[in-house]
Amino acid sequence: MTAAAPSRERVLRALFWKLLFRGRSAFDAAATKRAKQWSLGGTLAVYTLFGLLPAIGAFMLPPLAFASSLHALTLMFASLSLASSAGTMLFVREESEILLHRPVRPEELLRAKTSVLVSYALLLALALNAAGLVMGLWNEGNAIWWPLAHALSTLLLMLFSASAIVLAYNVCLSWFGRERFDNLLTLVQTLMSVVLVVGSQLVPRMLRSDELRQVDVAASWTILLPPVWFGALDAVLCGALPLERAWLPAAIGVAVTFVLAWLAFVRLGAAYGRGLMALNETATAESDRPRRRPLSWLVRHAPLRWWLRDAVERQAFLLTTAYLVRDREIKLKLYPSLTPLVVMPVLIGIGPGGRRGGGEDSVFLETLALGYAAIVPIQAMHLLQHSEHWRAADLFRSAPLVHWTPLFHGARKAVLCWLALPAVVMIAGILVVLRGSASPMLMALPAVVAVLVSSYVSGLFGVWLPLSKASTAQNVASTGCIVFGFVIAGSMAFSGLAAWMHWLGWFWPFFAVAVAGGLALQAAFLRSMHERRWRPAVK
Amino acid sequence: MISIRGLTKAFGGALAVDALSLEVPPGQILGLLGPNGAGKTTTLKMLTGMLEPTTGTALICGVDIVREPLECKRLLGFVPDSGAVYEALTGLEFLLLVAALYGIAEAEAKPRIRRFLDFFELDERTLKGKLLGAYSKGMRRKVVITAALLHNPKVVLLDEPLDGLDANAAVGFKALLEELAREGKTIVYSSHVLDVVERVCHRVSIISKGKLLVDGTPAELLQAHGAATLEQLFTRLTGVAGHEARAAEFAKHMLS
Numbered sequence: 001m002t003a004a005a006p007s008r009e010r011v012l013r014a015l016f017w018k019l020l021f022r023g024r025s026a027f028d029a030a031a032t033k034r035a036k037q038w039s040l041g042g043t044l045a046v047y048t049l050f051g052l053l054p055a056i057g058a059f060m061l062p063p064l065a066f067a068s069s070l071h072a073l074t075l076m077f078a079s080l081s082l083a084s085s086a087g088t089m090l091f092v093r094e095e096s097e098i099l100l101h102r103p104v105r106p107e108e109l110l111r112a113k114t115s116v117l118v119s120y121a122l123l124l125a126l127a128l129n130a131a132g133l134v135m136g137l138w139n140e141g142n143a144i145w146w147p148l149a150h151a152l153s154t155l156l157l158m159l160f161s162a163s164a165i166v167l168a169y170n171v172c173l174s175w176f177g178r179e180r181f182d183n184l185l186t187l188v189q190t191l192m193s194v195v196l197v198v199g200s201q202l203v204p205r206m207l208r209s210d211e212l213r214q215v216d217v218a219a220s221w222t223i224l225l226p227p228v229w230f231g232a233l234d235a236v237l238c239g240a241l242p243l244e245r246a247w248l249p250a251a252i253g254v255a256v257t258f259v260l261a262w263l264a265f266v267r268l269g270a271a272y273g274r275g276l277m278a279l280n281e282t283a284t285a286e287s288d289r290p291r292r293r294p295l296s297w298l299v300r301h302a303p304l305r306w307w308l309r310d311a312v313e314r315q316a317f318l319l320t321t322a323y324l325v326r327d328r329e330i331k332l333k334l335y336p337s338l339t340p341l342v343v344m345p346v347l348i349g350i351g352p353g354g355r356r357g358g359g360e361d362s363v364f365l366e367t368l369a370l371g372y373a374a375i376v377p378i379q380a381m382h383l384l385q386h387s388e389h390w391r392a393a394d395l396f397r398s399a400p401l402v403h404w405t406p407l408f409h410g411a412r413k414a415v416l417c418w419l420a421l422p423a424v425v426m427i428a429g430i431l432v433v434l435r436g437s438a439s440p441m442l443m444a445l446p447a448v449v450a451v452l453v454s455s456y457v458s459g460l461f462g463v464w465l466p467l468s469k470a471s472t473a474q475n476v477a478s479t480g481c482i483v484f485g486f487v488i489a490g491s492m493a494f495s496g497l498a499a500w501m502h503w504l505g506w507f508w509p510f511f512a513v514a515v516a517g518g519l520a521l522q523a524a525f526l527r528s529m530h531e532r533r534w535r536p537a538v539k
Numbered sequence: 540m541i542s543i544r545g546l547t548k549a550f551g552g553a554l555a556v557d558a559l560s561l562e563v564p565p566g567q568i569l570g571l572l573g574p575n576g577a578g579k580t581t582t583l584k585m586l587t588g589m590l591e592p593t594t595g596t597a598l599i600c601g602v603d604i605v606r607e608p609l610e611c612k613r614l615l616g617f618v619p620d621s622g623a624v625y626e627a628l629t630g631l632e633f634l635l636l637v638a639a640l641y642g643i644a645e646a647e648a649k650p651r652i653r654r655f656l657d658f659f660e661l662d663e664r665t666l667k668g669k670l671l672g673a674y675s676k677g678m679r680r681k682v683v684i685t686a687a688l689l690h691n692p693k694v695v696l697l698d699e700p701l702d703g704l705d706a707n708a709a710v711g712f713k714a715l716l717e718e719l720a721r722e723g724k725t726i727v728y729s730s731h732v733l734d735v736v737e738r739v740c741h742r743v744s745i746i747s748k749g750k751l752l753v754d755g756t757p758a759e760l761l762q763a764h765g766a767a768t769l770e771q772l773f774t775r776l777t778g779v780a781g782h783e784a785r786a787a788e789f790a791k792h793m794l795s
Contacts, residue, residue, distance in 0.1 A: 099640075
């Protein structure tokens, strides 16, 4: 007698676990799997270490404040990680061609995907709470079954987060078309990475604040905070607070979780199928609306016409720009990964006290912050080398091109024009507003030099062709991290030097030397690239 | 086996399929022809439950695809023209996944997969060891066809199935289709390759702008419209006249 086939949901869960670890396209599954396992192990280790910080609160905070702070941290990191991967996993365009014509219910698909996402987020959440689960036993008033109670409330918190995310995506997909939905998805993920970076800076400060000690469930505003609901649930389960004080927020937490779960998975579960169909539908439908082409107008007129005189360079610029604006995969990877590179410098530039006004110490921080922007072109060029349309790069190899560098420069200039230089301006602008001082505008000048020089770095390591590598290849690239580290160190040293020169009153001579040095480096980089032979044939 | 009544699909204001009605009995291979954007793929996607019809009904072996999608999907096998697969799975992993979705246990699926392997001359080591992302287009197409036929469906819908297959595999696949039809399966074959359709299909439907233009056996259609070949009939019904003259004019200007 042969074993019966496993249930469809079990099969789908196994599939989505595999895809979570391997990616959706890969050449060497074993290498990708190993890299992902290492990456997961590293993430869990970092989360466990980070969880030590709120766990110390067990010795200082009252039970509700302690449990709420753990849930706040979990909501901040594990739930946001869940949210950032949910969009990519829930809505894959080609999936309808693979699965929708098979006997699979949309609800089953949704449940399988969500259970994988929730399990993954729960792993992260447990790593974050590992120290708290143990140290909570010493928290005043907590019962011996605190670890069990807190694990249960964390599970509920993850269910709450997953339901809220799935519900939000389903509602958005019902209201917007696919193209708008793609933009919305990118926007949501970018915002989440902003919240994550800002949160990682703010949470440790909040944990040291006295206000947290006085969290009281009786105060009307605290009842609006989900971490307090689940913190109250801990307190109820452990008997750490009188029932009459904690039952209401705990009940709200449980009720909201179940209502959201019902709405997301039962009420709107079928809508998920319609959403997948809609992705399919709009892909089939032809838009009659003519596209406006402001970009082609821009490149035909000064100053871009002067900057992009080479025809191949100009076309590579247009290709890169089109992918920056239109391609879902590039947008979802690029913008969330660039956001921390803009937000972090702002937080560094503001400094610990967030003081206003000038002073040499603040100029130093601002210059360091602006120098951080030198990573933007490296990160962007790294990501723009990879695409799901990598096979189309055969075009560059089959075309009678004398060298690959025009393609590189076209992409590099697009990155400078639309990402790196605007990033410098944005960081400087935000710092000017927040500090109430004009010095960031001046200190942005060395940053511009650093950004221009660093934009060549990606072309120094072999042949660089836009969108020419399979998407998953980037996950196993380790040299990128080393280059990244060198550029950060170099840029920080350069910024530090600029701030020091400013302090000595030698800023303008320094800037002149920096520009001359930048030009010399540029010439050396260009020579190095041109000397590299262009062998279009792939080995 | 397939019964389509007034099937319509509108995308916004545009009608992709306009009140299409067709009956395809068991054992018949229907060639679905039409120029680009005629509505062939949209029709197939509605028949497979991938797209919801705006109006009209489609029955697969008497089962309504809108009312009982799961039942319908068990009865049909579909080869999409995109050939989409999970590229991070090996060929074998993908086929076992598909088998499990149709409720076929691994022990039962493996011998079936082996029979397809033999038929398509696929290397077992490749199927087990290599990820689909690294397969050639033809190999991937063979896996997609295997995935469509693995559960022995009663109705088979094919959208450009020969795309990427080499001549030997294509000949073998056409013979397989004829054999499947003899066994009583209903087959809809959508393609742009007219001579293949003319040789393989028992009946041909030509659609344009979502509407059915003609429907009948190739011989009947050629006779009724006084055409020598299906290609001639197709261009007469859906294309522009004087292709040779236009091509000559274009080449003259292109080369000047």
